[in-house]
Amino acid sequence: xxxxxxxxxxxxxxxxxxxxxxxxxxxxxxxxxxxxxxxxxxxxxxxxxxxxxxxxxxxxxxxxxxxxxxxxxxxxxxxxxxxxxxxxxxxxxxxxxxxxxxxxxxxxxxxxxxxxxxxxxxxxxxxxxxxxxxxxxxxxxxxxxxxxxxxxxxxxxxxxxxxxxxxxxxxxxxxxxxxxxxxxxxxxxxxxxxxxxxxxxxxxxxxxxxxxxxxxxxxxxxxxxxxxxxxxxxxxxxxxxxxxxxxxxxxxxxxxxxxxxxxxxxxxxxxxxxxxxxxxxxxxxxxxxxxxxxxxxxxxxxxxxxxxxxxxxxxxxxxxxxxxxxxxxxxxxxxxxxxxxxxxxxxxxxxxxxxxxxxxxxxxxxxxxxxxxxxxxxxxxxxxxxxxxxxxxxxxxxxxxxxxxxxxxxxxxxxxxxxxxxxxxxxxxxxxxxxxxxxxxxxxxxxxxxxxxxxxxxxxxxxxxxxxxxxxxxxxxxxxxxxxxxxxxxxxxxxxxxxxxxxxxxxxxxxxxxxxxxxxxxxxxxxxxxxxxxxxxxxxxxxxxxxxxxxxxxxxxxxxxx
Amino acid sequence: xxxxxxxxxxxxxxxxxxxxxxxxxxxxxxxxxxxxxxxxxxxxxxxxxxxxxxxxxxxxxxxxxxxxxxxxxxxxxxxxxxxxxxxxxxxxxxxxxxxxxxxxxxxxxxxxxxxxxxxxxxxxxxxxxxxxxxxxxxxxxxxxxxxxxxxxxxxxxxxxxxxxxxxxxxxxxxxxxxxxxxxxxxxxxxxxxxxxxxxxxxxxxxxxxxxxxxxxxxxxxxxxxxxxxxxxxxxxxxxxxxxxxxxxxxxxxxxxxxxxxxxxxxxxxxxxxxxxxxxxxxxxxxxxxxxxxxxxxxxxxxxxxxxxxxxxxxxxxxxxx
Numbered sequence: 001x002x003x004x005x006x007x008x009x010x011x012x013x014x015x016x017x018x019x020x021x022x023x024x025x026x027x028x029x030x031x032x033x034x035x036x037x038x039x040x041x042x043x044x045x046x047x048x049x050x051x052x053x054x055x056x057x058x059x060x061x062x063x064x065x066x067x068x069x070x071x072x073x074x075x076x077x078x079x080x081x082x083x084x085x086x087x088x089x090x091x092x093x094x095x096x097x098x099x100x101x102x103x104x105x106x107x108x109x110x111x112x113x114x115x116x117x118x119x120x121x122x123x124x125x126x127x128x129x130x131x132x133x134x135x136x137x138x139x140x141x142x143x144x145x146x147x148x149x150x151x152x153x154x155x156x157x158x159x160x161x162x163x164x165x166x167x168x169x170x171x172x173x174x175x176x177x178x179x180x181x182x183x184x185x186x187x188x189x190x191x192x193x194x195x196x197x198x199x200x201x202x203x204x205x206x207x208x209x210x211x212x213x214x215x216x217x218x219x220x221x222x223x224x225x226x227x228x229x230x231x232x233x234x235x236x237x238x239x240x241x242x243x244x245x246x247x248x249x250x251x252x253x254x255x256x257x258x259x260x261x262x263x264x265x266x267x268x269x270x271x272x273x274x275x276x277x278x279x280x281x282x283x284x285x286x287x288x289x290x291x292x293x294x295x296x297x298x299x300x301x302x303x304x305x306x307x308x309x310x311x312x313x314x315x316x317x318x319x320x321x322x323x324x325x326x327x328x329x330x331x332x333x334x335x336x337x338x339x340x341x342x343x344x345x346x347x348x349x350x351x352x353x354x355x356x357x358x359x360x361x362x363x364x365x366x367x368x369x370x371x372x373x374x375x376x377x378x379x380x381x382x383x384x385x386x387x388x389x390x391x392x393x394x395x396x397x398x399x400x401x402x403x404x405x406x407x408x409x410x411x412x413x414x415x416x417x418x419x420x421x422x423x424x425x426x427x428x429x430x431x432x433x434x435x436x437x438x439x440x441x442x443x444x445x446x447x448x449x450x451x452x453x454x455x456x457x458x459x460x461x462x463x464x465x466x467x468x469x470x471x472x473x474x475x476x477x478x479x480x481x482x483x484x485x486x487x488x489x490x491x492x493x494x495x496x497x498x499x500x501x502x503x504x505x506x507x508x509x510x511x512x513x514x515x516x517x518x519x520x521x522x523x524x525x526x527x528x529x530x531x532x533x534x535x536x537x538x539x540x541x542x543x544x545x546x547x548x549x550x551x552x553x554x555x556x557x558x559x560x561x562x
Numbered sequence: 563x564x565x566x567x568x569x570x571x572x573x574x575x576x577x578x579x580x581x582x583x584x585x586x587x588x589x590x591x592x593x594x595x596x597x598x599x600x601x602x603x604x605x606x607x608x609x610x611x612x613x614x615x616x617x618x619x620x621x622x623x624x625x626x627x628x629x630x631x632x633x634x635x636x637x638x639x640x641x642x643x644x645x646x647x648x649x650x651x652x653x654x655x656x657x658x659x660x661x662x663x664x665x666x667x668x669x670x671x672x673x674x675x676x677x678x679x680x681x682x683x684x685x686x687x688x689x690x691x692x693x694x695x696x697x698x699x700x701x702x703x704x705x706x707x708x709x710x711x712x713x714x715x716x717x718x719x720x721x722x723x724x725x726x727x728x729x730x731x732x733x734x735x736x737x738x739x740x741x742x743x744x745x746x747x748x749x750x751x752x753x754x755x756x757x758x759x760x761x762x763x764x765x766x767x768x769x770x771x772x773x774x775x776x777x778x779x780x781x782x783x784x785x786x787x788x789x790x791x792x793x794x795x796x797x798x799x800x801x802x803x804x805x806x807x808x809x810x811x812x813x814x815x816x817x818x819x820x821x822x823x824x825x826x827x828x829x830x831x832x833x834x835x836x837x838x839x840x841x842x843x844x845x846x847x848x849x850x851x852x853x854x855x856x857x858x859x860x861x862x863x864x865x866x867x868x869x870x871x872x873x874x875x876x877x878x879x880x881x882x883x
Contacts, residue, residue, distance in 0.1 A: 028732075030732065035837075035841045036646075036841075038643075038645045038646045038647060039646070039647055041647075044647055046600065046645075047645065119613075122610070122613050122614055122617055124600075124605075124606050124610060126610065127605060127606055127607045127610050128605055182647060183647070186646065186647060186648050187646070187648075188648065188652065206833075207653065207656040207657065207833065208656065208657050208660065208833025208834070208837060208838065209728065209729055209730065209833045210732075236732060238728060238831070239831070239833065239837070240727065240831045241828045241831060241837040241840065241841075242828065242829070245715075245727055245828075245829060245830070245831050248715050248719055248726050248727065249726050249727050249728075249831070251719055251726075252718065252719050252722075252725070252726035252727075254725070254726060254727070254728070254732075404844070432592075432594075433594075433599065433844070434592070434593070434594030434595065434598045434599065434846050435592060435593040435594050436594075437594050437598040437599060437601055437602065438593035438594035438598055439593065440601075441598070441601045442593075443593070451602070453602065453604075456603075456604075456605055462604050462605050463604055464604070465604040465605075465607070466604050471604070472601070472604075472606075472607050472608035472609075472611075473601070473602065473603070473604040475602075
């Protein structure tokens with residue numbers, strides 16, 4: 001899709017020329033957010049909506065193309081790797097300007113990275129920029145050349161630059177030096193005080209109502225016909241608090257697109273779409289997956305004797321495998337997602353084409369095999385059908401869910417029915433999401449939980465905290481029992497080693513093994529990956545829908561009205 | 563009169579204090595906090611989450627946090643939103659104004675409808691028109707507010723007569739003052755109708771029963787016997803006496819309307835306190851929740867205060883107490 005720009009004059013900008021069909025300039029696109037963006041400051045943005053806004057206002061050095069899931073040049077037009085993968089020297093585009101007209105150079109890059117890495121700023125970006133426990137070193141080699149040094153070879157080094165917004169030093173240096181960077185660029189700030197290198201700039205924010213973006217006249221991409229991108233004059237985001245209200249406003253003609261809709265609303269749009277000429281997108285499984293997990297934490301420091309007793313069952317591989325075999329994933333797909341989901345048996349979804357291990361078996365639901373596994377694990381069934389453990393105690397446990405996620409609540413009910421066919425008695429406990437998080441992450445006062453995870457990137461590296469025993473998102477055993485089970489030791493070793501493997505095939509083999517272990521040992525029982533469903537009005541062109549966020553707007557600079 | 567108002571004001575302040583303490587305690591004692599949801603993000607380490615908690619003072623105890631908050635309120639600062647990284651008051655004031663616009667319009671509309679409707683129903687007490695009126699109001703009362711709002715949205719969608727949500731059209735910025743005003747009224751119509759539909763039945767019943775009670779009183783029968791015309795009897799003698807329970811209801815109806823309006827605002831995308839409060843509760847943005855609840859309580863106690871003062875003015879028996 002993208003190519004290097006042709007040679008330009010000394011004073012001209014080093015623009016990126018996109019290939020593909022040239023679009024039509026002008027027009028306004030109206031989209032929506034469920035909540036307001038909280039900030040336009042990339043150093044402190046935590047919520048999804050603020051991050052989505054920032055991707056439209058700012059740009060990064062190397063970008064991940066969400067259609068191909070591979071990296072491509074952005075503000076850095078090229079780069080060279082040396083010192084066995086520890087050193088990256090990036091050549092920046094010359095002659096570019098921020099949206100306020102001020103020039104961009106290596107000082108802005110060094111300023112941005114140093115700001116994100118400053119512990120006093122507490123930027124959520126900081127963890128991403130730590131490799132081997134040490135911060136990346138950033139060095140200016142020239143006005144348009146920057147060196148990045150990593151403490152160890154880092155396989156996903158190029159991807160680390162994606163999403164790290166380059167900030168205008170001329171606007172933020174003062175705030176940073178005065179220790180006020182966290183107060184800068186609140187969403188209510190004057191639009192003129194915010195500048196970036198993204199395709200749009202902030203034009204208006206009306207609290208509770210809308211955010212209006214206008215095209216950045218200094219954007220650094222042009223199409224094949226040398227028209228400066230973006231094509232759209234404006235993007236308006238209306239604040240519409242619920243998905244149902246969003247769909248109503250889409251049908252009423254207020255909204256031009258729905259970036260993501262649930263299965264029920266998608267079915268409604270499918271029924272009514274023909275008459276209205278909507279374009280519906282069923283992009284297949286995304287990067288999100290739902291899973292069930294049992295409490296395998298070391299509870300010796302907690303006073304939870306009942307859960308400790310049940311952990312005798314949960315720690316048995318046969319028990320977890322039997323539960324996995326007894327769950328009817330196809331029924332979840334059919335009844336919860338109206339067929340718009342894909343059953344999964346490991347953590348990498350089919351949407352992650354580069355990393356999914358196609359060889360992972362997809363065993364069909366089998367109560368017979370599940371009962372056989374339970375028998376091998378020391379469980380027996382009484383004449384009345386109740387499953388009991390080796391002490392004769394009936395197998396009964398509770399699953400926590402959050403009622404704010406309707407799909408997960410339905411899923412829990414189906415799992416309850418499925419497991420009752422093994423003689424297990426499952427109780428469903430609904431609780432508000434934050435309270436559920438507190439139980440899963442702090443008190444460990446739960447038996448089993450149903451949750452979902454969304455991979456932020458196709459690459460395995462962001463998942464390291466999920467699969468290594470010391471990771472902060474190692475949900476099923478944040479406090480591991482020692483010695484570790486052999487499979488967990490192997491997971492730790494594989495996840496650590498793959499970060500430094502520069503050869504893709506070797507890395508893929510290591511991560512395939514991780515997927516195999518997850519499928520065999522079931523530390524979390526992966527269930528389904530919902531399809532990404534979206535809709536637009538007819539006439540919107542240039543779309544390259546992605547299964548990763550922002551599904552339709554990731555290439556907003558190339559969208560246009562026919 | 564002044565002493566009465568001061569006493570009611572003191573009472574209102576105590577209510578606000580109690581509400582703030584309870585809201586604060588419930589939110590702080592509930593498990594989890596604003597940063598809890600970040601624990602599911604594999605790209606943010608537990609150390610980073612702990613640092614953010616400390617930076618925003620969430621690692622402090624409930625009494626310390628509450629006292630610090632009260633101190634900042636006394637300095638005119640309602641607290642700080644973790645989510646918006648901004649003081650709460652600027653977030654709240656715009657939305658509170660939108661909520662007030664919606665609720666006061668609905669309140670005015672509902673009373674303008676309820677009084678004549680109630681009088682009309684009372685005048686036809688026991689007749690078939692009164693029965694039809696009771697059936698209509700009972701049906702309205704039985705239908706949940708959300709269902710009414712959704713039905714109105716469906717009407718907007720099918721007919722295109724009204725907007726399907728929001729407060730202004732996208733083109734409103736470019737309109738003149740009069741056209742902008744018409745645009746606002748057009749957008750207000752459905753949320754106001756939804757609120758009125760929820761409030762109206764109770765108001766009509768109260769007006770009707772207050773009037774019936776007075777119409778049956780011996781002094782009215784005597785006045786009627788003296789040949790006073792029905793219109794004069796109604797406006798000069800019946801309505802002033804029937805006003806007392808209606809004034810009390812007026813105060814209560816502000817509270818009812820506010821709680822109803824929060825839901826209607828979310829369903830109909832009205833940019834009031836409702837969507838902000840909902841989001842803040844889900845995210846556990848403590849100070850926004852406390853301030854929004856306080857704001858709603860302030861509306862309610864102001865309504866009650868107004869009702870008390872009005873009662874004090876119109877009823878000599880209360881003045882004598």
